[in-house]
Amino acid sequence: MSNLKAVVVGDAMIMGDGFEQAARKNLGAYFSDVKMGNWEEDYPKLQERRLAVEKQGPEIEVVPEIVAKEGKDASLLAGLFVPVSSKVMDAMPNLRIAGVARAGLENVNVAEATKRGILVFNIEGRNAHAVSDFTVGLMLCESRNMARAHYSIMNGEWRKKFSNSEWVPELKDKVVGLIGFGYIGRLVAQKLSGFGVQLAVYDPFVDEAVVKEFGGRLVDKDTLFREADFVSLHARMSEATKGIVGEHELSLMKPTAYLINTARAGLVNEAALIAALKANKIAGAGLDVFSDEPLKADSEFPKLDNVTLTTHIAGTTREALTRSPDLLMEDIAKFLKGEQARFIINREVLENPEFKAWLAGVK
Incomplete structure (x- = not known):
């Protein structure tokens, strides 16, 4: 078992315990330490904040408390609407994988992640x-x-x-x-x-x-x-x-x-x-x-x-929400096992020397 640390960040749409359960179930062989928190637990406020992020990007948000507290030595960050900004990456200097349980990537600074050798996952088709x-x-x-x-x-x-x-x-x-x-x-x-x-x-x-x-x-x-x-x-x-x-x-x-x-x-x-x-x-x-x-x-x-x-509810069903963390963690697990992962966004990171060295240590 790899002795790695993951930080999972839920919100009012999918709470952190859902991500924690999915991480332990699918990634337990790699991440023995999983820290869980929530970004925004108030549903109306979540809608306001995520819409602002979708319009202006994740850099407008501050670093979530759980990331500031637990992120320094973590190599995986996962969530739904959690903003994955350059500030978050600064707070997580050992971050190697960032995943969001949604198709949209508006809350992820993919360019900055790629520059820093961070592999980004999303999931398509959840809803x-x-x-x-x-x-x-x-x-x-x-x-x-x-x-x-x-x-x-x-x-x-x-x-x-x-x-x-x-x-x-x-x-x-x-x-x-x-x-x-x-x-x-x-x-x-x-x-x-x-x-x-x-x-x-x-x-x-x-x-x-x-x-x-x-x-x-x-x-x-x-x-x-x-x-x-x-x-x-x-x-x-x-x-x-x-x-x-x-x-x-x-x-x-x-x-x-x-x-x-x-x-x-x-x-x-x-x-x-x-x-x-x-x-x-x-x-x-x-x-x-x-x-x-x-x-x-x-x-x-x-x-x-x-x-x-209607009130932006087209993608909101019980099935679409409950299966999302599992879909994300399953795909990350496939990648770590050396199998074909479906949802990698920036495959050029696979050639990054620092990422390759980290991955060799995991396997």
Whole structure:
């Protein structure tokens, strides 16, 4: 058994004891000492802090208390939203592996980790089924006025007339355009196949043959926005995809088409979307993510009658949360055993002399 130390940091979404159990279960042969703490245990505050980190990066945060106390001689740091900043790395001079139990890497300074010879892990697909389920549900909820009808009943009304009453759609034969065709996008395509939709995909990084396997066709971005009855976003957030849905794209959409976003708020120019919805240039939108969460008091979104709004819950299911620490620790364990690990982000670190020397000592 290697006599190594790990620090695991939970939060209000997944508490530290979940990470500790997963670490002891999967990494006990390597890490005999596991120290556990929590970053932010208040759920509303966690949402505020993690959103700020996603916008501005992990360097805006201070070093978590557990890291400052226990991190000096630890070689592994793992958590969910814990900010892995240069300051955290300074506090953990022996850090060699940093892992987050999520697909997004906004809370990790990957460039700095790579520079310092720290191998970074994330996990993809932990909430893919949750998000893809929710996406299909949001398409139906918005286009079929489910939330609005519910609201009317709860307020003593029996509403039957809606802004889209003249063209309330069925999904059969409708064109669903997917922006991004990674794991979640493919699950959405798979789950929609039973509805008999036509599938159009825009993704510069996917092979046409892969799209055809799912019964779809690969198209350029403008074609997708022109032809789609539903546009659903599943792209990663990056400089290249920031504001990928703006005034131009919205102007191409049919007046009977819907925009669905369960991915990242930054993919959409919100001002342009609000203007399009106000002018009924598109039929409606289903949104689970926003640039400000919670919405500000003066937000225009709640004033609109052609939107379905949810509180960033698409990926939040019991299964998605409870299995995340195990998925992360299992993959790190595979790597340490010399097996093929799926979720290494910066493989160039494997050639770092200091990292190679550390790894040789572990094995």
